[in-house]
Amino acid sequence: MYEKFYSLTKQPFHVTPDPGFLYLSESHKQALASIMYGIEKRKGFVAITGAVGVGKTTIVRAYLNKALAAKLQLIYLFHANVTFADLVKTIYRELELELTTTDLAEMVDGLSLALIEQYRQGKTVVVIIDEAQNMPVEALENLRMLSNLETPTDKLIQVVLVGQTELEEVLGRHELRQLNQRIAIRARIAPLTTEESYAYITHRLSIAGLDKPTIFSQKALRIIVHEAKGIPRTLNILCDNALITGFGYQENPVTARTAREVVTDFVGKQDRPHVWKWKVAALTSVALLFAFLVVFFLAPSRHGGGISVVSNAGLGEAEQPRRAPASSPPGESQSGVPSHEVPLASQPKAATPPAKVLQPKESPRQQRDAAALSYRTRVVKPGETLAGLIRDLYHTSPNSALEDSLINLVKQHNPAITDPDLILAGSVIRFPTPPKER
Numbered sequence: 001m002y003e004k005f006y007s008l009t010k011q012p013f014h015v016t017p018d019p020g021f022l023y024l025s026e027s028h029k030q031a032l033a034s035i036m037y038g039i040e041k042r043k044g045f046v047a048i049t050g051a052v053g054v055g056k057t058t059i060v061r062a063y064l065n066k067a068l069a070a071k072l073q074l075i076y077l078f079h080a081n082v083t084f085a086d087l088v089k090t091i092y093r094e095l096e097l098e099l100t101t102t103d104l105a106e107m108v109d110g111l112s113l114a115l116i117e118q119y120r121q122g123k124t125v126v127v128i129i130d131e132a133q134n135m136p137v138e139a140l141e142n143l144r145m146l147s148n149l150e151t152p153t154d155k156l157i158q159v160v161l162v163g164q165t166e167l168e169e170v171l172g173r174h175e176l177r178q179l180n181q182r183i184a185i186r187a188r189i190a191p192l193t194t195e196e197s198y199a200y201i202t203h204r205l206s207i208a209g210l211d212k213p214t215i216f217s218q219k220a221l222r223i224i225v226h227e228a229k230g231i232p233r234t235l236n237i238l239c240d241n242a243l244i245t246g247f248g249y250q251e252n253p254v255t256a257r258t259a260r261e262v263v264t265d266f267v268g269k270q271d272r273p274h275v276w277k278w279k280v281a282a283l284t285s286v287a288l289l290f291a292f293l294v295v296f297f298l299a300p301s302r303h304g305g306g307i308s309v310v311s312n313a314g315l316g317e318a319e320q321p322r323r324a325p326a327s328s329p330p331g332e333s334q335s336g337v338p339s340h341e342v343p344l345a346s347q348p349k350a351a352t353p354p355a356k357v358l359q360p361k362e363s364p365r366q367q368r369d370a371a372a373l374s375y376r377t378r379v380v381k382p383g384e385t386l387a388g389l390i391r392d393l394y395h396t397s398p399n400s401a402l403e404d405s406l407i408n409l410v411k412q413h414n415p416a417i418t419d420p421d422l423i424l425a426g427s428v429i430r431f432p433t434p435p436k437e438r
Helices: 026-040 056-066 084-094 104-120 137-142 166-171 174-182 194-207 218-228 232-249 256-302 364-372 386-394 401-413
Strands: 045-050 072-077 124-129 157-163 183-189 307-310 355-358 375-379 428-432
Touching: 026 045, 026 056, 026 157, 026 183, 045 056, 045 166, 056 072, 056 157, 072 084, 084 104, 084 124, 084 137, 104 124, 137 166, 137 174, 157 166, 166 174, 174 183, 194 218, 194 232, 218 232, 218 256, 232 256, 375 386, 386 401, 386 428, 401 428
Parallel strands: 045 157, 045 183, 072 124, 124 157
Antiparallel strands: 307 355, 375 428
16 A cells, blocks of 8 residues: 555565564574474473563474474464363374374373374474463363373473463463473563663564655654553554554655654544543543532521621621521521511522631520520621621621620620620621610
């Protein structure tokens, strides 16, 4: 599709394990050497592990291409989820042996005789099990029976277990300790380093016929290498998509903007479920916060009697009535005064969370006296004084003897007031009906 535009002879970033594009990092060299040595020296069991996409299968196929077919009988299992009996039957079939029984012990005995004959002819039987971490534990445990097929000096059958890092955990299980002890050679393929990732891309472009160092800008390469985290399969996917997108934009070399676009699409496909989880969590948190704020700011207006809101920021600038008991007639407050005389005001928002001030408990005598009285209530506004409120409610003259008497009366029924010249804005004051009015 884009080969001609970028002067390539073939596509350089296939995701299939093509041995023709094999790039050998240090850990890849070690894994390939381990397979070759273990088989040639008839060590019995070899284990190759690595993360998804690091190139385990490519290494195995590279070995198969180099192996001398005349001296090797290769049996390659792509699907490891088989029983041990099925594995033995597969070996029979690949060696073109006649299967005359279904008894497992007899099948293993017959296989032993066939392997001895192969050994006499100078041939080595090799069983390579890919994705070995998926093999049932029972089948893995019985694999040690193949290890018992040996001469005094050599193993008659070579088994290469290739799997993800989970294979190491499986082999570490207690019931597989005998098999784990029989694994003579182990190698782990590590992700590429940053330098190896750059070299990997250059290597594949060179094999694909590119006659210049690269067709990616330096920034585009940095973005791709950083996102791939050393996994060859991810490098292939990102580079291939970057070339396709760059071809669509007619870019040569591919720009950093195109690389970011490709990475964004790739990450979006990988992480979309997690994104939704975060969105749900965020929406839930916002809903809980909103509910808390509603309860916090509205709760004071639902309290009556001795609980009031106090603030230095000017809260409670309007009057607020006491809550009338359930027995009070509609439209009438506890004092018997029509409710329209004591209007209900909304509570303005404060710069700081309002505090709550509790009126002190009244003595039994005060409670009996209060039961015989009726009250008017007022919510103190900023700047108001007790004397001013008394003049407003009782229509008294300033500094009169009656005013002083009423101040003392109001203080008796509002023990929280210690200084008549200092009343707090937002507090609720009860004004008893004077004796003459009663």
